[in-house]
Amino acid sequence: MSDLRGAVLGWFDAERIAPGAAPAVLHAAGLVPSRGDWRDFLSRLTLWLGTGALAASVIFFFAFNWDALGRMAKFGLVEGAILIGLLACWRLGVETLAGKAVLLLLSLLAGALLALAGQVYQTGADTWELFAWWAALILPWVLLGRFAPLWLLWLTLLNVAVYLHGGIRSDLAVEPIVWSLFGLNGLALAGWEAGRRLEIEWLGEDWPPRLVAIASAASATVLILWAILDWRDQASGALAGTLYLGWLACVYAWYRHVRPDLFMLAAATLSLIVSAATLLAKWVLDESAAGGFLLVGLAVIGMSAAGGLWLKSVAREQPA
Amino acid sequence: MSPAELWARLAADGFVQGALPEEKSAQGPWFVRVMLGIAGWIGALFLLGFVGIGFVFIFENSGFSLFAGAACCGAGYGLFRSLPENHFAEQFGLALSLAGQLLIAFGLGQIIGARSPAVYFAIALVQAALAYAVPHFLHRVLASAGGGIAFALGLSVVPLPGFAAPLLCAGLAWVWLDAERWAGRGALWRPVGYGLLVALLLVEAFRTSGMTDWFGIGRRSTGWLAAHGPLLGRILGASVLAFVATVLIRREKLASGSRAELAAFAGAAAAALASVAMPGLAAALVVLLLGFAVISRIIMALGVLGLLGFVSHFYYSLHASLLAKSAMMAATGIVLLLVHFAITRGLFSSGESEADHA
Numbered sequence: 086m087s088d089l090r091g092a093v094l095g096w097f098d099a100e101r102i103a104p105g106a107a108p109a110v111l112h113a114a115g116l117v118p119s120r121g122d123w124r125d126f127l128s129r130l131t132l133w134l135g136t137g138a139l140a141a142s143v144i145f146f147f148a149f150n151w152d153a154l155g156r157m158a159k160f161g162l163v164e165g166a167i168l169i170g171l172l173a174c175w176r177l178g179v180e181t182l183a184g185k186a187v188l189l190l191l192s193l194l195a196g197a198l199l200a201l202a203g204q205v206y207q208t209g210a211d212t213w214e215l216f217a218w219w220a221a222l223i224l225p226w227v228l229l230g231r232f233a234p235l236w237l238l239w240l241t242l243l244n245v246a247v248y249l250h251g252g253i254r255s256d257l258a259v260e261p262i263v264w265s266l267f268g269l270n271g272l273a274l275a276g277w278e279a280g281r282r283l284e285i286e287w288l289g290e291d292w293p294p295r296l297v298a299i300a301s302a303a304s305a306t307v308l309i310l311w312a313i314l315d316w317r318d319q320a321s322g323a324l325a326g327t328l329y330l331g332w333l334a335c336v337y338a339w340y341r342h343v344r345p346d347l348f349m350l351a352a353a354t355l356s357l358i359v360s361a362a363t364l365l366a367k368w369v370l371d372e373s374a375a376g377g378f379l380l381v382g383l384a385v386i387g388m389s390a391a392g393g394l395w396l397k398s399v400a401r402e403q404p405a
Numbered sequence: 406m407s408p409a410e411l412w413a414r415l416a417a418d419g420f421v422q423g424a425l426p427e428e429k430s431a432q433g434p435w436f437v438r439v440m441l442g443i444a445g446w447i448g449a450l451f452l453l454g455f456v457g458i459g460f461v462f463i464f465e466n467s468g469f470s471l472f473a474g475a476a477c478c479g480a481g482y483g484l485f486r487s488l489p490e491n492h493f494a495e496q497f498g499l500a501l502s503l504a505g506q507l508l509i510a511f512g513l514g515q516i517i518g519a520r521s522p523a524v525y526f527a528i529a530l531v532q533a534a535l536a537y538a539v540p541h542f543l544h545r546v547l548a549s550a551g552g553g554i555a556f557a558l559g560l561s562v563v564p565l566p567g568f569a570a571p572l573l574c575a576g577l578a579w580v581w582l583d584a585e586r587w588a589g590r591g592a593l594w595r596p597v598g599y600g601l602l603v604a605l606l607l608v609e610a611f612r613t614s615g616m617t618d619w620f621g622i623g624r625r626s627t628g629w630l631a632a633h634g635p636l637l638g639r640i641l642g643a644s645v646l647a648f649v650a651t652v653l654i655r656r657e658k659l660a661s662g663s664r665a666e667l668a669a670f671a672g673a674a675a676a677a678l679a680s681v682a683m684p685g686l687a688a689a690l691v692v693l694l695l696g697f698a699v700i701s702r703i704i705m706a707l708g709v710l711g712l713l714g715f716v717s718h719f720y721y722s723l724h725a726s727l728l729a730k731s732a733m734m735a736a737t738g739i740v741l742l743l744v745h746f747a748i749t750r751g752l753f754s755s756g757e758s759e760a761d762h763a
Contacts, residue, residue: 088408089406089407089408089411092408092411093408093411093588094588094591094595095426096412096421096426097588097589097591098591098592099426101421101422101423101425101426102420102421102422102588102589103419103420103421103422105585106415106419106420106421107584107585107588107589108584109418109420110415110420110421110588111584111588113411113414113415113418113420114411115700116588116699116700117584117698117699117700118697118698118700120657122697123657123697124748124753124754126697127672127748128745128748128749130693131741131742131744131745131748132741132742132745134712134737134738134741135737135738135739135740135741135742135744135745136738136742137712137716137738138734138735138737138738138741139734139735139738139739139742140738141716141719141720141731141734141738142731142732142733142734142735142738143731144720145720145727145728145730145731145734146727146728146731146735148720148727149726149727149728149731151728183745292702292706347434347436347437348434348436351434351436351437351439351440352436352440354440355440355443355444358444358447359447362447362451366451374458375455375458375459376455376459378451378452378454378455378457378458378459379451379452379455379459381451382448382449382450382451382452382454382455382500383448383497385444385447385448385451385500386444386445386448386493386496386497386500387493387496388444389440389441389444389445389448389496390492390493390495390496390497391492391493392440392444393433393437393440393441393492393496394492396433396437396440397433397437400433400434400437
């Protein structure tokens with residue numbers, strides 16, 4: 086489809102489309118939606134926006150902490166909503182899109198219930214515990230749902246829990262967060278790819294693992310930048326460097342040769358350019374400021390040009 | 406269907422002219438261009454650092470800044486024109502031009518004064534001229550984004566708070582609603598459309614995170630427009646949303662007075678009214694609708710991102726209490742789900758075949 090899209094838009098650029106024929110050509114090429122496409126789109130849009138709005142409504146309501154409402158009434162409301170959601174899910178079935186939307190709503194309501202418990206009973210628990218328990222409680226629904234966005238929500242909750250946990254002790258704030266997020270997102274990406282390898286049908290779409298890959302690339306890049314810029318402990322810095330290179334090698338081997346995906350290679354290329362530029366800047370900027378800036382700038386330009394050239398050559402061999 | 410098969414079909418109908426064009430060297434997928442754009446900006450910042458430290462006098466004199474900036478942009482343009490197939494020259498030209506644009510902005514700021522709206526509008530004009538003149542996809546995206554952001558900052562200084570997003574949405578609608586524009590003259594307008602989209606998302610991010618206050622602009626303003634600007638902006642945004650929806654509904658040529666047509670217009674009106682009460686909703690919905698209208702997953706993904714940003718900002722916005730916002734969300738959610746079930750049960754079906762659709 087993307088080849089056809091690129092080709093048709095190329096015909097427009099080459100001025101080969103007859104005057105006034107643009108709408109007809111786009112329609113014939115499937116580059117504008119049909120009436121049926123619009124109906125499907127609006128059906129999905131209203132389902133997901135409606136679900137999200139209801140979840141937000143419950144969260145906003147409990148965040149308001151309405152004094153006039155007793156604690157039992159508050160718990161009754163959120164638990165009643167969860168019960169209705171479970172019944173709806175049972176009626177609709179978890180295999181339907183509406184059933185999956187209800188599961189997503191239930192997962193968000195579980196967070197509202199935990200927040201309410203913390204608000205009413207003043208448990209003294211840290212914020213990271215809320216997110217960790219939230220992730221733990223919704224795991225059965227996530228497993229049952231077999232739905233990529235639910236897994237992404239679950240992974241987001243884990244990321245937030247890890248981030249907040251690392252921030253509890255200010256003296257250890259950066260290092261454990263960086264290591265934990267690198268490990269968590271790396272494992273998540275590996276797990277996702279393993280699932281795809283097993284040909285699990287609902288893991289077949291490209292966009293969810295690409296989002297996980299962005300998280301993995303971001304945490305790997307932060308890890309190596311931390312090692313370069315804040316190299317206090319030689320052993321852990323060297324370990325970070327080794328693991329980063331290992332991550333790069335794994336991404337290259339997997340997405341170049343096992344399951345070709347240019348997006349992942351582009352993310353790794355950008356990460357490598359940022360890391361190499363930071364390393365070079367650390368070396369040269371102290372020595373000669375102006376010349377150093379020029380050198381790093383030219384190096385970034387050279388690396389990105391070479392990276393772009395390589396990615397485009399790979400693009401000609403494999404689909405995007 | 407392969408491109409050649411489609412070409413043959415279109416040629417038989419007289420929709421194409423001349424021979425099937427040879428496939429041009431690929432510009433690469435969108436994410437490769439994003440990677441090159443980010444790297445281009447990093448390179449430009451280092452080049453600027455080199456100029457700032459090595460040639461301090463350029464930053465000390467507005468005339469020198471403008472001259473050096475124009476020279477850098479000119480050199481970038483020259484590289485794009487003379488070495489179009491050379492990747493290093495292309496990337497160097499991009500970084501050089503971006504550094505030049507920053508130098509021009511700095512020079513204009515020195516001459517006009519950073520607290521005057523005129524400086525931002527002047528920067529926006531320069532960016533627009535560069536987007537038009539430099540025939541390079543990525544450069545056009547970045548120049549249009551820069552122009553859009555400068556325009557929004559200018560409006561914020563005037564002060565016309567809340568007007569930037571709806572005006573950028575109007576620009577997006579102007580590009581993406583007209584097939585003769587985004588496809589027919591796509592070499593110019595597609596990158597401009599993407600650039601305006603990037604500008605809109607960043608402007609909304611500035612607004613929701615209060616970043617215009619960090620720049621020292623937008624907060625000190627008083628007066629009627631400053632006080633009522635956000636509401637007027639939301640009304641303008643809702644109007645743009647209603648306009649986009651109306652154009653898209655009319656395009657479907659639904660039977661006049663049919664249930665489908667009435668439902669479509671009622672839905673558009675309801676969404677527009679809701680967006681007056683919910684800041685940020687109109688912009689996200691406009692992006693989402695335009696993205697689907699041109700079947701662009703990138704634009705739609707950015708629309709979804711805008712919706713997520715809208716919900717999270719809506720939680721913190723102070724224009725209504727959390728209880729009122731909860732009630733608004735609950736009512737919206739229930740209505741949307743009812744509409745969903747009505748659509749899935751065919752209540753809004755037009756009763757016409759797909760073949761009727763032009």
